Amino acid sequence: MKIATPSLPSRVLTLYLALSQSHAAATAATAATAATADADAAASATKTLSFPSSQPTNAVPAPPDFVSLGFETAFLDNYANAFSANLVASLAGRMSAAPVLRVGGTSGDRVQFDPALRDANKTCVKGACPDGSDASFVLGPGYFDAFRSFPTARWTFQAPLGDGVYNRTQLLAYVERAWEAAAAGEEDRVDAIALGNEPSMYWKTAKEYREGAARAQAAIVKALGLGDRKIFQVAETIKPAAMSHSPYAAQEVFEAGFDSDATVKTVGEHWYQGTATTFDIEALQADLMNHTAITNRFPGYLKSLDAVQPTAAYTLSETGSTIARGVPLAYASGFGAALWSADFQLAAMSRRVRRVVSSGRPVAKHAPWVPDDSSGGGPAVRALWAASMFVADFVGKDKRRSVLEVPLGGGGEALASAYVMYDDDDDDDGTASSKAADRVALVNLKAWEAASDQDRGSLAFAVPVVKGTDSVKVRRLRADAGAWATGFDEGGAEENVTWAGEQWTYKVDKGKGHYVDGKLEEQTVKVQDGRAVVNVPDTEAVIVYL
Structure with missing residues (x-):
């Protein structure tokens, strides 16, 4: 479904778009919370990730x-x-x-x-x-x-x-x-x-x-x-x-x-x-x-x-x-x-x-x-x-990093992938880098569309963390409408696409980017038994900050 933008004077059109975005923000926040909760309940499988806690020689x-x-x-x-x-x-x-x-x-x-x-x-x-x-x-x-x-x-x-x-x-x-x-x-x-x-x-x-x-x-x-x-x-x-x-x-x-x-x-x-x-x-x-x-x-x-x-x-x-x-x-x-x-x-x-x-x-x-x-x-x-x-x-822009694809076992690899980034930068005081894993990207490629009669499923990833870590932060690349969402400019507020709550449009910000809800969105996931279990709904990707 597309939202038609009426032919209005520019000042009224600006107000119209701002109100649309405000409404979209509230709708998206509610939908995102509901979608995450539903996904948590519907998670049908768990991928237990395994990768070195320190940078291996084959990291790129x-x-x-x-x-x-x-x-x-x-x-x-x-x-x-x-x-x-x-x-x-x-x-x-x-x-x-x-x-x-x-x-x-x-x-x-x-x-x-x-x-x-x-x-x-x-x-x-x-x-x-x-x-x-x-x-x-x-x-x-x-x-x-x-x-x-x-x-x-x-x-x-x-x-x-x-x-x-x-x-x-x-x-x-x-x-x-x-x-x-x-x-x-x-x-x-x-x-x-x-x-x-x-x-x-x-x-x-x-x-x-x-x-x-x-x-x-x-x-x-x-x-x-x-x-x-x-x-x-x-x-x-x-x-x-x-x-x-x-x-x-x-x-x-x-x-x-x-x-x-x-x-x-x-x-x-x-x-x-x-x-x-x-x-x-x-x-x-x-x-x-x-x-x-x-x-x-x-x-x-x-x-x-x-x-x-x-x-x-x-x-x-x-x-x-x-x-x-x-x-x-x-x-x-x-x-x-x-x-x-x-x-x-x-x-x-x-x-x-x-x-x-x-x-x-x-x-x-x-x-x-x-x-x-x-x-x-x-x-x-x-x-x-x-x-x-x-x-x-x-x-990232704060330091040098090295990347490694994480193999996923247990079948279903075609519809999911995972990558880990390692710290590869020396500290400001000249001490050597810890070479520790500091973030993981998780991609759930199972195709889902909002217009279908199928519930939006989820895939759980068990991400290992170093000893002493109590929680991790998760940011999401998401679209409530699923695979066919074209973004706000092309499809209206119902087809919003956001990364950590931020979106980019011509109609609202002329490409500068803005947070739909006024701030960066991230979720805190607690660690249990050395792992953070992160649920990724179908047709979504996340970055886990360790």
Whole structure:
């Protein structure tokens, strides 16, 4: 059910939304209490977790800038507004390192520059304009101002390789202007320059890509005076090739010669999870809300990761829930997709992936937010956005940490997952870190929808704690409406999505974030016999602070 917002003067509309939020807060608080109580009573199984109390050698350092966002090249300027800047700043505020924004994609290989285009930032000149994958754009000088709109972020941007036949003048026209605007006088703000996008679509072999990209790379180094600076990103492998290594993936790209190039900083590969063509709750459960479906995708990617590390960092530089034709919004970016995103990001981090980029463009249904009304559906924050805030808070900004996935035995692993973070930071007085476990993320992926006639079940996790701990704090990523909740902007107050009581909207806070009930929400769980039993309702995730 959606709540229709009436056509009202702005001051009245503001009051209307405030009252709606106030009512929603009371309703949500009551519903949350009832849901937790019901879940406690209905918990049908208990997962007893087992993990070392001190950091083991196989724990993976959690990158402080792991959470990342991406914009399709041709639509960067659509995101250059206060709303998007507020969302990025809200993410940056819970990270100890600036988030990296990726500008790239299919359109990025075809863009051209026209200094005479002064009355618009861009114009679509060829292909299925403006949103088709074959669309080509001419950019004006105003386009590059968009790089200046996100002062709390760093950048990776794509050098246009022209589908394999690039124009050196046009290549440098984009790269030089993007470099100047993105760096803004601080060259460290440019994290990497990517050499093309999904090159196997236009260079048949890894050797051809290496040779073609190397020529473009040399021109960029000379034009920007980079010398031997380690700054380039390569591969940007399309998903099928990343999984199968046919015709080639990052591993084969390195074997073709990039492994000996000291200026390659990172590699990127692409990941889109969903393959379903029907979009009911059963498909959502099998396709997205499924830990096994996620982890079964990794073998091909991990071959490349092993091949490029430690020479270069390995990133999943373009990711999304699904790009299936005709997919509903609630499937691609609803709360079920948000839980997929949270689990996917944590699974990737625990497997040594350096960064995961949640990507999009205004028309993309898998995008975490819509920046403007150019696609006819925005501006709006979607349920999916909260997943990145959840992951960022799990990493934390107060200290360095290392992560480990916790194996779950006893069956049902496809519908649940768990991860533990260890303290990996020395104290201020110089004493060594305790290396103790200090937080645990629990994800219950069992799909539930409020419109069903099924009670919302729960899964209990018995979390071990160190001796002397009397209680733990629990914060919840939740939606009372369940898997199909799209968030306040898209679905109204009945489809609210919150993380620890906080939500992000365009209509109420312009992306800054606010607590629905005026304060952070957390639950205290007492410890008994060395364990805290935490009930996680179906279609919910929590962080347990030990």
